[in-house]
Amino acid sequence: MDPRFLTLMGMVFLCLHLLAGCSGTRPALQEFKVAPPVQACRVGVLPFVNRSGYDQGERILYRILLAELVPQRPWHLALEGDVRLIYRELRLRPWIRPSPEQMRIIASRLGADILVGGEILEMEEEVQGEWVNPRLKMQLHVYSGKDGTLLWTTYHGKQGTDYRKIMHFGLSNSVSQLGKKMMKEILILWEEKGLLVCSD
Amino acid sequence: MARHKILILLLLLGTGLFPQLGFSQSGRIAVLPMEDLSQGANGLNLALTSQVRDGMRDRGFTMVSREEIIAFMVKNRVRWLGYLGSSYVRRLHDELDVEYLVLGVVTQRRDKRPFALGLTLQVIRTKDARLLWAHNVELCGADEIGLLGLAQLRDMAELEAQVVEQALRTIPDDFQEYGRPLAVRDALESVVLGPEIVKPGDMIHCRLKLGGLPAELFKASVSIFVDERIIEAGYQKDEKSFVASWPAAARNESYPVTVAVSSPEAGEQQEVLVGSYVVDGQAPTLKLVLKGQELNGITVLQKRVTIMPRLKKPEPISRWLITVRDDKGAEVMSDDGRHTLPARFSWWGQAKNGALVADGFYNIGFTVWDRAGNSASTEESIQVIRQEPQMTLVMKEVGKSLALDLEYKGDIPLAYWRLQIHNERGDLLSESSGTEESRRLMLPLAMVAGQDISYQLSVQDMLGNRLQRHVAALVPVKEKETEAEAGLLTGGEDKKTALQEIWTQDF
Numbered sequence: 001m002d003p004r005f006l007t008l009m010g011m012v013f014l015c016l017h018l019l020a021g022c023s024g025t026r027p028a029l030q031e032f033k034v035a036p037p038v039q040a041c042r043v044g045v046l047p048f049v050n051r052s053g054y055d056q057g058e059r060i061l062y063r064i065l066l067a068e069l070v071p072q073r074p075w076h077l078a079l080e081g082d083v084r085l086i087y088r089e090l091r092l093r094p095w096i097r098p099s100p101e102q103m104r105i106i107a108s109r110l111g112a113d114i115l116v117g118g119e120i121l122e123m124e125e126e127v128q129g130e131w132v133n134p135r136l137k138m139q140l141h142v143y144s145g146k147d148g149t150l151l152w153t154t155y156h157g158k159q160g161t162d163y164r165k166i167m168h169f170g171l172s173n174s175v176s177q178l179g180k181k182m183m184k185e186i187l188i189l190w191e192e193k194g195l196l197v198c199s200d
Numbered sequence: 201m202a203r204h205k206i207l208i209l210l211l212l213l214g215t216g217l218f219p220q221l222g223f224s225q226s227g228r229i230a231v232l233p234m235e236d237l238s239q240g241a242n243g244l245n246l247a248l249t250s251q252v253r254d255g256m257r258d259r260g261f262t263m264v265s266r267e268e269i270i271a272f273m274v275k276n277r278v279r280w281l282g283y284l285g286s287s288y289v290r291r292l293h294d295e296l297d298v299e300y301l302v303l304g305v306v307t308q309r310r311d312k313r314p315f316a317l318g319l320t321l322q323v324i325r326t327k328d329a330r331l332l333w334a335h336n337v338e339l340c341g342a343d344e345i346g347l348l349g350l351a352q353l354r355d356m357a358e359l360e361a362q363v364v365e366q367a368l369r370t371i372p373d374d375f376q377e378y379g380r381p382l383a384v385r386d387a388l389e390s391v392v393l394g395p396e397i398v399k400p401g402d403m404i405h406c407r408l409k410l411g412g413l414p415a416e417l418f419k420a421s422v423s424i425f426v427d428e429r430i431i432e433a434g435y436q437k438d439e440k441s442f443v444a445s446w447p448a449a450a451r452n453e454s455y456p457v458t459v460a461v462s463s464p465e466a467g468e469q470q471e472v473l474v475g476s477y478v479v480d481g482q483a484p485t486l487k488l489v490l491k492g493q494e495l496n497g498i499t500v501l502q503k504r505v506t507i508m509p510r511l512k513k514p515e516p517i518s519r520w521l522i523t524v525r526d527d528k529g530a531e532v533m534s535d536d537g538r539h540t541l542p543a544r545f546s547w548w549g550q551a552k553n554g555a556l557v558a559d560g561f562y563n564i565g566f567t568v569w570d571r572a573g574n575s576a577s578t579e580e581s582i583q584v585i586r587q588e589p590q591m592t593l594v595m596k597e598v599g600k601s602l603a604l605d606l607e608y609k610g611d612i613p614l615a616y617w618r619l620q621i622h623n624e625r626g627d628l629l630s631e632s633s634g635t636e637e638s639r640r641l642m643l644p645l646a647m648v649a650g651q652d653i654s655y656q657l658s659v660q661d662m663l664g665n666r667l668q669r670h671v672a673a674l675v676p677v678k679e680k681e682t683e684a685e686a687g688l689l690t691g692g693e694d695k696k697t698a699l700q701e702i703w704t705q706d707f
Contacts, residue, residue, distance in 0.1 A: 056237040060307045063282075063320040067334035070322075074379070077331045079324065081285030089391055090475065101454070101476060108473035109388065130314055131342055173340035176308040176318035180336050 027156035027186045029193065032149070041198040043069065044078040044112035044145070047087065047094035052123035054175070058094070061118060061138065061179050068183045069116075072191075073198040078110040086110070097141075100148030107145030114151070114196070115143040122157070125175055134175040135159040140186055142195070152195065156182050227299030229256060230264040230292055232273075235282030238309035242281060245306050248319065248360065252304055255368040264298055272296055281305075286329035287389040287411055293326035300375055301326055307338070314341035315359045319367055323375060332378040337367045393457060393475040397571040400450040400481040408433060408442045408459060408474075420463035425471070427455050448479045455479065480572040485512035488566050488580045493663055495612070498561075501584045503664045507545040509566050517541050521567045532557055541568060549584050559584050589659040589667045591617060601642045608637040612661040624652040 045066055048058035062080070069077060084094075086109050092098055097117065098106060107115055122137040137157035144151050160172035163181060172178040190196050231253040236243035250266075257263045272278070272295065276288060282305045284292075292298040300323055307318035318338040324331050339362055341353040353359050372378070389409040398404060408422055422433040422442040427449050433442035449455070456476045491506035492499040499505060507522070520541055524533040532551045547564070551557050562584060567577040590609040595602060604621075608614050618633040621643065629648065632641050659667040 055240065059237055059282075059305075060318070063305050063307055064336055066331070067320050067322065067336045070331060070334040076379075079286055079289065079329060079331060080283035081288065084283065085285050085390065089393075091396070101456075105456075105473050105475055109391070111472075132310075132314060132316070132340070171342070173314060173342040174308050174310070174316040174318065174338055176316075176336070177338040177340065180338060 027154045027182075027189050029152060029154045029189060031152040039198060040113040040196055041074070042076045042078070042110070042112045042114075042145075043196075044083060044107060044110040044115045045069070045080070046083060046098070046106070046115055046117040048118040048120060049095050049097065050120045050123070052120045054120070054123035057120050057123045057175070058118075060176055061120060061183075064176065064179045065116070065118065065140075065183050068180065068187060072187055073196070075198050078112055082110060098148075100143075103143050103148030104145070107143075107148070110145075112145045114145050117141045117143065123175055131171065132173045133160045134172060134178045136175060136178050136182060138179075138182070154186050154189065156186055158182055228262050228264050228297055229300045229302060230269055230272075230296065230298045231256070231302040231304065232269060232284070233281055234304035234306060236306040236309065237282075238306060243306075244281060245309075248306060248364065249304065251360070251364045252302070252321070252367065255364055256302070256371065259368065259371070259373075264296060268296055284324075285389075289324055289326050289329040290411060298326050300324065300332075307336070310340075311356055315353055315356050316340040317356075317359050317363045319363050321367055321371070323371070323378075325375065325379065325381075328381055330379050330381075332375050333372065335367065335370045337363050337370070339363050339366070388459065388461070388472060388474065391459070391474040393477065395477065397478045397480055398448045399572045399574060400448055400452075400479055402448050402572075403445050404448055404477055405445045406433065406443070406457065406459075406474075407439070409440065410442065410461060420461060423460045423462075425458040425460065433459075448477070450479075450481070452479055452481055478572075480570060480574065483574040484515060484517070484568055484570050484576045486510070486566065486568055486576040486578045487512065488564065488578045490564070490580050490582060492582065495583070495585075495663075499580070499582045500663055501547075501549045501582060502662070504546045504548045505564075505582055507547065507564055507566070507580075508543065509541060509545075509568065511541070511568070516571055518569050518571050518573070520569070521565075523565045525563045525565065526557070527561045527563075532562070549586075556586070557584055559586055585612065585663055585665075587612065587661075587665055589614070589661045589665055591657065591659045591667065593619070593655070593657060597645065598642075600645050602645050602648060604641040604643065606639045606641070608659070610661055612663050612665065615660045615662045615664075617660075618658045620656045621648075622654050622656070623648070624654075629653065 045062065048062050050058035066077060066080065069075060083106070086106050087094060090098075090102060090105065092102060103115055106112075117140070119139045119141070120136070121139065122135055124135050126133045126135070136159070137155075139153055139155045141153045142151045143149065158178065158181075160178055163172050163178075172181060231249060234245045234249045234252070236245035236248075239245075253263055253266070272292065276291060278284070278288060282303060284301070284303065289301055292301055303322040303324065305320045307320055308316055309318070310316035316339070318336065320336050321334065322331060323333040339359055341359060353362075389411050391409075392405075392407045394405060395402070406424060410420060410422070418435060420435075422444075424431040424433055424444050424446075426446070429446070431444045431446050433444035435441075436443050454476050455478070457474055458471050459474045460471045462470075487510045489508040489510055490499040491508065492504075493502040494500070509520070511517075517539070519536065519538045521536040522534065522545060523531055524547060525531050533547065534552075535545070549557055560583070562582050563579050564582060565577060565579045567575055569575045587610065589612070592607050592609065594605040594607075596605070597603070604619070606617065606619065608617070614635060614637055616633060616635050619631070619641070620628060621630040623629055630641070630643055632639075654670075654672045656671075657667070657669040659669075
């Protein structure tokens with residue numbers, strides 16, 4: 001093969017490597033129980049706790065998580081309206097994590113095997129001319145519906161530029177886009193680890 | 201073979217020619233007004249709602265009219281957007297013959313460059329209130345910029361159209377293959393259990409609302425399991441609810457409440473943990489810590505007294521009351537509050553009208569009530585003493601010096617004194633301070649000879665009572681002994697004495 005062609009190809013690959021952004025960190029998983037439930041087909045998603053100050057951030061991520069969960073497995077996901085009604089009846093504030101006993105009650109009322117709760121630690125958008133660099137740090141907690149204990153938790157933090165492929169391609173330009181990608185990554189991790197198994 | 205080819209060709213042509221029609225077997229679909237989170241809580245986006253509804257209609261779905269949806273929301277008092285509970289979803293099925301419900305939420309909307317729009321759609325089967333399908337579409341103007349900065353979005357309307365188009369493209373033609381039907385149980389629509397915390401013997405009330413038709417509800421039986429007891433809830437027609445009441449047990453602990461509903465239709469009983477309550481018959485243990493000057497074994501008001509209520513075993517309280525009474529039992533001051541027990545109070549020795557209270561003994565009483573209504577009270581005494589510190593100053597000629605003898609005659613221990621002596625021009629001749637109760641100061645006579653002097657004396661006792669005496673007296677200092685006592689200076693015949701005495705109370 002022509003050595004000039006090989007040199008050219010080498011330079012192209014080098015440029016691609018340099019231009020490509022870092023893939024960012026993977027979600028960090030912390031398991032608290034040795035054996036998570038094997039079969040968890042009924043899932044309730046609890047209101048997110050928003051510690052970022054981003055207006056409506058908790059509701060944005062709640063809806064995104066719900067939409068990402070639905071196609072994953074044949075789960076029966078509790079309706080947001082039912083979760084909110086139970087919170088109201090138990091006089092729970094959505095920004096405060098319920099106690100294990102309250103978790104048990106919520107799970108029983110929803111008929112849920114597990115409960116998923118979320119916490120937004122950082123959520124912001126930095127406008128840079130024509131581009132926006134969103135930042136998001138969050139935690140998802142999974143609780144047993146049986147006894148309300150924390151089964152595992154996952155931390156994930158990224159920014160829009162972490163998804164850059166080349167030049168401006170691949171960038172995430174809004175918190176909702178970034179949130180969707182991060183939720184997908186968390187759910188993929190859970191699938192890889194064999195958590196949240198449900199076969200209809 | 202040729203027939204097969206023709207058939208395949210026709211099929212391909214059919215799908216190619218009518219890709220937008222869909223071949224839905226679905227029943228009526230309702231699109232609720234979409235929530236717009238970019239407008240804050242309960243923001244509304246009617247434009248996108250219409251676009252999604254029209255787009256679905258164009259795809260062949262049978263859509264419920266906007267007017268019908270609004271009428272349903274008004275009738276059922278649905279004052280929120282973006283979500284619905286199962287009972288409302290089933291009502292859509294029963295009242296409007298709706299098969300599927302579409303809930304949409306605008307998760308993000310940025311109206312300035314780079315434009316951004318996020319839309320989440322959910323499809324719920326109304327018969328069993330099961331969430332079947334959901335999808336997020338998020339687009340940003342910056343996503344659409346090509347390699348050379350081409351294909352930029354011109355405005356928000358263009359982005360909206362793209363988002364709606366993408367969202368509609370993902371909606372399946374038929375939802376029947378999604379989500380196995382759920383067994384519709386006699387679902388608990390709502391549970392009101394209370395109070396949360398009670399004293400032993402207090403009544404607990406539980407009101408349960410079940411989904412289903414009134415005719416079926418008559419046949420249903422609702423049992424409540426609590427503390428190894430079974431309480432049957434009776435159906436109240438006017439409230440359309442099952443109601444039960446029972447007295448709280450004597451043991452102080454948390455009691456979970458489980459409900460079992462059985463009906464001829466549902467057959468088996470389904471037990472649901474619906475809540476819990478706590479029995480608390482123990483009064484809080486309260487202690488009052490007073491922070492002030494102690495004198496002869498009693499706390500004495502020193503400018504103010506700090507009162508710190510302390511619970512031996514911290515617990516949430518419902519209310520508190522503090523009162524200050526004089527030795528005859530008359531209330532001079534009081535205050536109360538709810539929910540949070542303040543860490544400390546300060547009493548500045550004033551009555552309700554702001555006036556200073558008279559010297560004497562006072563009782564500070566404090567009462568707290570916990571959430572169950574158990575109360576605890578405690579009382580502490582304090583003394584108010586407001587007396588002018590008594591200090592004398594005697595001036596004598598001793599040899600070639602002027603001796604100034606200070607002597608404290610008060611009952612309350614002395615905190616400090618300070619004495620300044622000025623000549624007639626106002627120059628400071630001498631300044632001394634100390635904490636001793638008696639002290640002799642010596643001033644060279646030559647320094648003050650032939651001059652009129654004045655002095656300023658400040659005295660404070662340990663309770664904060666303060667004396668400030670300014671004697672602007674023109675006192676000719678004579679060769680012979682001169683005496684000044686208790687602020688009264690004696691001098692020559694033509695001397696002029698001006699005594700200005702200030703007692704600063706600081707209360």
